[in-house]
Amino acid sequence: MELEDILYRHFGYHSFRPGQKEVIEQIVVGRDVIALLPTGMGKSLCYQLPGYVFNGTVLIVSPLLSLMQDQVTQMKQFGEKRVVALNSFLTFQQKQYALNYLHQYRFIFISPEMLLQKQVYERLNEVNLSLVVVDEAHCISQWGFDFRPDYLRIGELFHGVNRPPILALSATATNKVLGDIQNYLKMDEPFHYIHSVDRKNIHLSRRQFQRQEDKVDWIIEHVLETEGPGIIYTQSRTKAENISNRLIQVGVQAASYHAGKESVDRQFIQQQFIEGSIQWIVATNAFGMGVHKSDVRQVIHHSLPSNIANYMQEIGRAGRDGKDSLAILLYEDGDENFAKMLATDDLPTDHHIALYENYRFKNENPFIMFQNGEISETAFRVLDYWMNEQPTDEVQRLLHKMRIEKMQAVDEMMEIVQTKDCMRNVLVHYFGQQLTERPNNCCECCGIIVKEIIEPRKLHEISTKPDSWKDRIQSILIGRKNK
Amino acid sequence: MIFQTLVLNLLATFNGERTVSAVYHLLRGKRSGQTIQDVGIFGLHSYFGILPKLQRRQFDEQINNLSNQHYISILPENRYRITETGYSFLKQSMKLSFDGWHYRGNEHIFFARLSLIVQTLSYLSDGNMKFIPIQQNDDIQLWVKSYLKTQQYQNGHLQQKLLNEIVASLEKVKNEEREKSIVIKRLSGVNQPGFTWQQISIHEKLTEMDVQLLYISCIHHWLNEITFSEENYPLLSKIAERVRIEMTLTESANQTAQLFKKGYSIDEISMIRNLKTSTIEDHIVELAMNDRKFPIVKFLTEEETNSVLRTIDDYQTKKLKVLHEVLPNLSYFQLRLVLARGDSNSWN
Numbered sequence: 001m002e003l004e005d006i007l008y009r010h011f012g013y014h015s016f017r018p019g020q021k022e023v024i025e026q027i028v029v030g031r032d033v034i035a036l037l038p039t040g041m042g043k044s045l046c047y048q049l050p051g052y053v054f055n056g057t058v059l060i061v062s063p064l065l066s067l068m069q070d071q072v073t074q075m076k077q078f079g080e081k082r083v084v085a086l087n088s089f090l091t092f093q094q095k096q097y098a099l100n101y102l103h104q105y106r107f108i109f110i111s112p113e114m115l116l117q118k119q120v121y122e123r124l125n126e127v128n129l130s131l132v133v134v135d136e137a138h139c140i141s142q143w144g145f146d147f148r149p150d151y152l153r154i155g156e157l158f159h160g161v162n163r164p165p166i167l168a169l170s171a172t173a174t175n176k177v178l179g180d181i182q183n184y185l186k187m188d189e190p191f192h193y194i195h196s197v198d199r200k201n202i203h204l205s206r207r208q209f210q211r212q213e214d215k216v217d218w219i220i221e222h223v224l225e226t227e228g229p230g231i232i233y234t235q236s237r238t239k240a241e242n243i244s245n246r247l248i249q250v251g252v253q254a255a256s257y258h259a260g261k262e263s264v265d266r267q268f269i270q271q272q273f274i275e276g277s278i279q280w281i282v283a284t285n286a287f288g289m290g291v292h293k294s295d296v297r298q299v300i301h302h303s304l305p306s307n308i309a310n311y312m313q314e315i316g317r318a319g320r321d322g323k324d325s326l327a328i329l330l331y332e333d334g335d336e337n338f339a340k341m342l343a344t345d346d347l348p349t350d351h352h353i354a355l356y357e358n359y360r361f362k363n364e365n366p367f368i369m370f371q372n373g374e375i376s377e378t379a380f381r382v383l384d385y386w387m388n389e390q391p392t393d394e395v396q397r398l399l400h401k402m403r404i405e406k407m408q409a410v411d412e413m414m415e416i417v418q419t420k421d422c423m424r425n426v427l428v429h430y431f432g433q434q435l436t437e438r439p440n441n442c443c444e445c446c447g448i449i450v451k452e453i454i455e456p457r458k459l460h461e462i463s464t465k466p467d468s469w470k471d472r473i474q475s476i477l478i479g480r481k482n483k
Numbered sequence: 484m485i486f487q488t489l490v491l492n493l494l495a496t497f498n499g500e501r502t503v504s505a506v507y508h509l510l511r512g513k514r515s516g517q518t519i520q521d522v523g524i525f526g527l528h529s530y531f532g533i534l535p536k537l538q539r540r541q542f543d544e545q546i547n548n549l550s551n552q553h554y555i556s557i558l559p560e561n562r563y564r565i566t567e568t569g570y571s572f573l574k575q576s577m578k579l580s581f582d583g584w585h586y587r588g589n590e591h592i593f594f595a596r597l598s599l600i601v602q603t604l605s606y607l608s609d610g611n612m613k614f615i616p617i618q619q620n621d622d623i624q625l626w627v628k629s630y631l632k633t634q635q636y637q638n639g640h641l642q643q644k645l646l647n648e649i650v651a652s653l654e655k656v657k658n659e660e661r662e663k664s665i666v667i668k669r670l671s672g673v674n675q676p677g678f679t680w681q682q683i684s685i686h687e688k689l690t691e692m693d694v695q696l697l698y699i700s701c702i703h704h705w706l707n708e709i710t711f712s713e714e715n716y717p718l719l720s721k722i723a724e725r726v727r728i729e730m731t732l733t734e735s736a737n738q739t740a741q742l743f744k745k746g747y748s749i750d751e752i753s754m755i756r757n758l759k760t761s762t763i764e765d766h767i768v769e770l771a772m773n774d775r776k777f778p779i780v781k782f783l784t785e786e787e788t789n790s791v792l793r794t795i796d797d798y799q800t801k802k803l804k805v806l807h808e809v810l811p812n813l814s815y816f817q818l819r820l821v822l823a824r825g826d827s828n829s830w831n
Contacts, residue, residue, distance in 0.1 A: 073612075089621060248685065255679065264598070264669070264677070267617055271676035466686075469660070469667040473649055476605050476672035477642045 003028075006052050007045075011078075017042045020049075023193050027131060027167055028053050032190035034137070034168045034181055036197075038316070043169050044071060047133040051106050056130030056164070060109045063136055063148055065089065068109045075107065082106040086114050103127045112150035121157060129164045134185060137168035141180035149385035155185045166190075172197065172313055175432040197312065197431045201319045203453050204423040204443035206329040206416075215302055215330045216243055222300075222328075223252055227455040228279040230298035233305070233314055235342055237284060243302065244282040257283040285310065294321040297454060300328045304335040306343035307409035308416065308430045324441075324453045331417045336410050343406040346376055348383035353396055356387055422446055485579060485693040489530075490545050491554055492577050495565050496525050500802050502561035507542045510534045512587045514733065516765050522584070523772030523823040524801055529580060532587035533699055541692070579696060582703040585727050590702045593726045595620065598670050598677075599627045600722065604642050605672025617671055630721065641718075648716045655708050661687070662701040665694060732773055739766035764816045772823040779824060783817045791821040 003024060007013050016024075023035045023046045037043045051058045062068050065087050072085045082105045084098050102108065102123050114120055132154075134140070140151040158166065168181050168190070182190060209215050219232060234240050240256040247254035255269045255278050272278040274293050281287060285305075299318045305311040311329075319325030348356075352375050359366040366387070370380040386395045415426050423443035428435045441448045467475065493506045501521065508518045512532020522531050546563075549555045554569035565573075599618040606614050616624060634641055653663050665687070671677035680691040687694060710727050713720040732740060742752045749767065753760045771777040779788065794809050795801060806818050 089624070091625060255681065261679070263619055264617060265679040265681070267615065268671065268677040268679050271671065275674060275676060277676070466664075469653070469664045470650055472664075472667050472675075473601075473670065474646060476601060476670060476675050477608065477646045479608055 003049070006049055010049070010052050011045065017045075019193050019195055020045055023167070023191075024049055026191040027165060030165050032166050032168075032185075032187040033193065034170075034178060034187070034190045035193040036170055036173055036178075037193070037195050038171050038197075043135075043171075046169065047131060047167055048075070048107070050131055054130030056128035057103070057105055058107050058131045058133060059124065059129050059164075060107065060133040060135060061112055061115055061151075061154060062109060063112055063139055063151070065111060068111070072109060080106065083109070085109040086120065087111040088113070099123050112148060112154065115157065116150060116153055131167060132158050132164050133167045133169065134181075135169050137181045137185075138170045138173045138177050140184050141173075141177040149381050152184055152385065159186050172309055172316070172431075174309055174430060177309075194433070196428075197433060198424065198428050198435065199316060199319065200439040201322055202315055202325050202327050203439070203441045203448055204315075204327050204329075204427075205448050205450065206331060206423065206444045209330060209332045212332060215332060216246065218330070219243065219300060219302065220246055220250060223247060223254075223280060223457075224250060225457055226298070226450070227457050228298060229273065229276070229293070229296050230280050230300065231287065231296060231314075231317060232280060232282045232300045232302055233285065233287075234282065234302040235284065235338070239302065240282045240284055244280075247280060247282070252280055253278050254280040254282060257281050257287045259284065285314070292320075293317075295323070296320070296325065297323075298326045298328070300330065302330055304329075304331060304339040304410070304417070305413055306339050306406070308413050308427065311413060311416065312427065312431075326450065326453045329417065336414050339410045339413070340407045343410055344403050346378045346382075347403055347406065348375065348379045348399055350396060350399075352379065352383055353387075353392060353399070356383055357392060360387075420445055484689070485696050486545060486690065487548060488572075488575075488577055489579070489696065490542075491549055491565075491569060491573060493527070493530060494549075494555060494563060495569070495573055496527065497521075498799075498801070499562065499564055500800065503546055503557075503563050504561060507537065507539065510537050510542075512583065516769075519769055519772070520819065520823060523768075528584035529582055531583040533581050533583040533696070535588035579700045580704075581700050582707060585729075586703055586706065587728060589726045589728065590699060590706060592623070593706060593723050594666075594669070594702060595623045596627055596630070596722050597719075599623060600630065600645070601670050602672055603627065603631060604636065604645065605675070607636065607639075608642055609673040611673065614673075617677075634718065634721075645718050648719045652708050652712075652716050652719060653705060655712075656701065656704045658697075658701040658704055662697045665698050666701050666705070669698070732769060736766040736769045739763055740770050743767065743770065764819075768816070768819050768823045771820050777824070779820050782820055783813065787813060787817070788821050791818060 003021060004015070007016065019035065019037055020042055023033055023037075026033045027046070027050045035043070035046060037046070047058055047060060060068075068085050068087060069089065072083055075083045084102075084105050084107070086095070086098060086108060088111065090098065098105075099120065103126070108124075108127075110120075115124075134151070134154060137151075139148040140154070158164070166185055166187055168185060168187070170177075170181070173181065178192070181187070207218065209218065223230070232243060234243060237256075237258040237260045240258050244254045244256035255272070257266060257269050261269075269278065269281065273281055296318045299315045301311070301314070305314065315327035318327060352369070355369050355374060356366045359368060366384065367380070369375050370377060375383070383395075383399075386398060390398065412430065416423050419426050422435070422438065422445050424438065424446075425435050438446060441452055466472075490506060493509065494503065497505055505518070505521055508515070509521065509527055509530055510533060512518075512535050518531075522528055546555075546557075549569070550557050552568075553566055554572055555563045555565055557563055595618045599616055602614065602617045606612055618624060618627075631641075653666075656663065665683055668678040668683055678686075680694055684691045684694045689697075706723055706727060709716050709719045709723050738756065739752055742755060747755065749760055749763050752758075753763045756763070767782075771779055790810060791806065791813065794806055798805060798809065800806070801822060803815055803818055803822075807813070807815060810818070
């Protein structure tokens with residue numbers, strides 16, 4: 001049967017979107033594949049469709065639990081009953097049930113933590129797996145923006161001659177990250193499908209300032225004159241608070257968003273942003289993952305991102321609807337020093353290594369150092385992984401190297417700030433791709449007229465009379481009263 | 484302002500006989516012998532554990548504020564004295580009341596359940612079951628899942644019934660309308676996001692801390708209305724299940740209590756449980772504090788009790804050391820028992 005027939009029969013589409021067929025063709029003949037597809041380009045079809053070609057099971061490893069849950073719900077709604085998600089949401093009974101009937105599922109979603117549990121792994125070994133999918137595969141690389149040591153072990157679980165083919169999926173990865181994915185997953189001459197990272201509808205602007213306060217003043221002025229919705233990225237919670245407060249004071253519907261907010265508040269902000277009652281979000285890089293808003297018109301960087309991949313990821317939240325959008329990078333002399341400090345802040349130091357050694361020497365669990373607040377959680381995850389893999393002096397060498405490379409990543413980011421040639425060109429080159437054509441208003445270097453991209457600010461009506469508590473709870477539970 | 488008034492009131496209640504930290508531990512609901520005893524001695528049940536996540540930094544900030552405004556003066560060793568200005572400020576008393584002793588932060592469990600139930604029902608009304616749950620905590624999610632199943636949420640009547648219960652119960656609550664609005668603003672549904680603490684605080688022109696205190700007070704009273712009239716609110720009282728703490732003893736004190744009720748003496752209990760007598764005495768004090776009918780006559784005569792109460796009044800103190808100096812024939816344990824009773828309203 002043709003792939004198009006299967007596509008129509010199971011998914012109701014007549015044709016593939018760019019990249020899907022190329023990827024699927026390789027998978028069904030049993031080849032390893034690395035596919036870089038932007039979010040919203042139908043990544044999941046690349047492994048769902050082969051599920052109907054193979055006799056065996058498709059295993060999907062994904063670190064994003066809520067997205068995993070969404071996906072399973074969606075597949076069930078489309079009539080696929082043989083799908084299960086193995087993650088920490090399951091009760092003990094549910095988990096045991098799923099494990100007992102594991103061989104009957106066509107699709108098994110699993111979190112990396114769960115995959116490493118002996119009982120789960122041994123059960124999986126008895127199942128006839130046709131394909132192993134590693135979603136968000138950049139998490140395997142220390143150079144990706146979201147390193148997860150658990151991911152490194154996936155490659156150790158699936159190797160040998162009889163292992164099923166592996167499909168590694170990601171939305172953004174540099175050549176270095178691609179190399180890591182290939183190595184750590186022990187992939188066998190994988191087929192690469194790399195979608196162009198260039199987003200033509202995102203226009204790249206930048207501005208230089210003399211003083212930090214000038215940046216904020218400029219942001220206030222700019223936000224008062226131009227139309228959102230928009231995201232302002234900054235590097236600390238305090239700054240996010242300050243900028244958002246200043247915006248609120250001048251009457252802009254804004255809110256701050258960072259890891260210091262309680263989780264319910266963060267969700268309220270996301271919902272209000274999506275629904276439109278908040279126009280601007282001032283965020284640390286905690287904001288992004290899993291936020292689907294297609295009409296973000298502007299992304300402003302109040303501070304320098306620590307590498308180009310992060311920058312790309314963050315400006316990529318603009319213009320998902322394909323309409324013109326603006327990314328503005330603000331820079332002040334010396335910003336790179338601060339960015340370097342932040343970028344290396346989460347790396348374990350020599351001091352941490354010595355502490356770790358010491359605990360190990362005393363026959364104590366080094367985890368104590370995290371509990372004692374002697375090291376951050378991320379740093380401990382990284383350190384703990386390497387200390388179990390390599391001798392101490394090798395870990396030391398490795399971490400030094402990482403530190404230097406993280407600093408170099410900031411210098412690479414500085415190229416975007418400094419280039420006189422073309423910002424877009426630097427960006428695309430960084431991902432190892434070639435720039436084929438430049439859009440109008442390409443970037444600050446090529447010439448950019450903001451008015452042609454972004455509309456002037458419209459005043460948003462705020463309903464002045466809030467509902468009484470009785471009206472509010474009524475309209476939440478039952479719906480709006482007809483007035 | 485509300486937080487400030489609250490802290491100043493508590494400092495005044497302690498009457499300078501504790502360090503400023505005593506107020507901090509009380510608000511956080513620290514389960515140590517000292518804090519629990521203070522609750523009894525000074526009759527502070529309603530404030531126990533109303534802010535379990537209060538950070539030392541936030542608290543110290545408030546203490547500095549009070550000192551900068553000359554409401555209190557800070558003395559060496561973390562002690563303090565309320566100034567004349569402080570006392571005149573206190574004349575406008577605390578209007579806000581709590582029931583910390585019976586909830587101790589558990590009110591957040593109630594509200595987390597309720598907010599996920601309301602969100603789910605809202606999406607169900609809209610015929611759309613795809614949403615990101617407002618509560619990410621696994622326990623809450625599982626609890627709500629099984630609650631909705633037993634209530635047969637899919638037949639479509641639950642929304643109206645729950646609405647009726649919410650409106651009826653909240654109407655009975657004596658808090659102001661503003662406070663009820665704050666509580667309901669923390670709920671969300673289809674196209675109706677909730678409001679963040681920051682947003683409510685801007686709207687109400689209060690600090691975020693003050694907004695949260697209003698919210699906690701309102702939920703405490705709401706929960707009391709729900710649990711005391713269970714039969715009127717079958718849906719809500721189920722959601723409030725095991726939120727109110729009836730058993731306010733620590734586990735260990737409870738074991739001691741069982742033996743004590745069987746008639747064993749302190750020494751016998753100490754032998755049986757293999758614990759120091761001083762520990763058992765702590766438990767007995769805790770017991771006396773929790774149970775208004777506790778027979779303290781087993782440990783000292785009525786005459787002795789009265790002499791302690793008189794001394795407290797004469798010397799205007801609840802410091803054990805002072806009381807012991809005046810009444811050397813009574814043990815510290817006996818003195819603590821009288822203090823723990825906390826049933827004499829004339830004290831405050």
